[in-house]
């Protein structure tokens with residue numbers, strides 16, 4: 001098969017929002033025959049990603065509730081970095097309790113983590129679905145010149161004029177689209193109804 005989609009999610013600090021946790025999903029569509037690669041990325045602050053050291057059942061219950069257990073999975077293990085015992089696929093409160101007491105027999109501190117596998121994490125599944133929609137839209141966008149799929153924006157050009165003085169502002173105005181195959185380029189006005197920027201964002205009117 002010459003076609004494939006690779007998917008990868010990473011979780012942790014949001015790249016631009018400080019002290020926020022994010023789910024960063026990458027999807028890559030690969031067409032080997034036509035030497036085509038189309039990438040879609042979706043970063044969202046909507047994630048339950050978390051991990052905590054737990055030493056009693058009430059703390060575990062509080063962690064689980066925050067993680068939206070049991071609709072979302074939780075993993076319990078004996079050690080964060082080099083676990084020897086891991087409980088996955090726990091999907092009800094009594095199994096969670098049993099797993100906790102099993103680990104608790106041997107140690108006082110237990111690691112609880114949110115399960116980030118898409119099948120056990122509906123919140124992540126939703127972010128992947130959005131990434132898929134972005135990818136499909138890009139694949140469907142074809143080059144006006146050679147009809148190659150994946151005709152997409154490669155650059156955002158700023159300079160939306162100020163409503164008051166008409167000077168260019170730093171707000172986005174147009175997108176430059178480029179074909180990966182024939183290098184055809186086109187400029188498109190960014191698709192919203194805004195033709196002018198509020199003078200509040202103008203360096204001349206509101207320095």
Ligand SMILES: [Zn+2]
Nearest residue numbers: 143146179182
């Ligand atoms: Zn083209």
Ligand SMILES: [Zn+2]
Nearest residue numbers: 162165202205
């Ligand atoms: Zn102005």
